[in-house]
Amino acid sequence: MGGADPLSEAALPLAREQARRIASAFLPPQRFGNRRDYYYSRGKLGSDPLYPGVLAALNDAPVVPLLDIGCGLGLLAHVLRQQGSTLAYHGVDIDAGKVARAEQASSRAALPQATFTCVDASAALPAHHGNVALLDVLQYLPAPAQTQLLLDAAARVAPGARLVIRTTLADHSGRDRTTRITDMLAHLVGWMGTRPRHYPDAESLRTPLEAAGLHLRVTPLYGNTPFNNWLIVGDRPLAA
Ligand SMILES: C[S@@+](CC[C@H](N)C(=O)[O-])C[C@H]1O[C@@H](n2cnc3c(N)ncnc32)[C@H](O)[C@@H]1O
Structure with a gap:
């Protein structure tokens, strides 16, 4: 897996104004309400190349529904709509509070x-x-x-469609260590309800995904961040 890929050219975050517009859907209804989601979204969208990278990866994917597993606040849905994507979006997450806030912000932004x-x-x-x-x-x-x-995610990829994963990879690099420390802090300050359990390496992704019939491309997606983030794109070929 690996090699140069045009996807790495998308390794820039959203422009400030785009990030601010999306984040405004997470403002509290009351003037002095809790603004945590607003500041988180604004900071995340404005600093992390994740969403433009995913958009670039989905750019030439077929226009069939997208299942976003572990969707959090559903920021991907906002970015998709802001960039004109019409893919039907279904986000799932284990955190009921985040799901409720994702629904609220989606209604507020009238995302179709x-x-x-x-x-x-x-x-x-x-x-x-x-x-x-x-x-x-x-x-x-x-x-x-x-x-x-x-395996479950790959089984849901239609022929011609695409699985897009972003993950950190365990490779003992400095970026790997920075990622682990930051994840642990996110858990300790209460942003992530669950703590990190296990960091996958490239082989542990490649083996099940290729066995499930996907063709893989792997590209760094850390942009200017200090983290060890990679984009793994799995295409399911059309049946011969
Ligand atoms: C770091 S956040 C990423 C959120 C979102 N994918 C994004 O990139 O903006 C990880 C998310 O995975 C969710 N998660 C963790 N374990 C999960 C599980 N077993 N089932 C569903 N979601 C899970 C968490 O609740 C959290 O919202």
């Missing part, structure tokens, strides 16, 4: 065809046949559950 469900992805994924996203989620599952989730 965006739905959210509270689901433990390590127990059961909803039925789906289309594109799939799995962004910054794997490390919160133990190793055997990661393999099962990769």
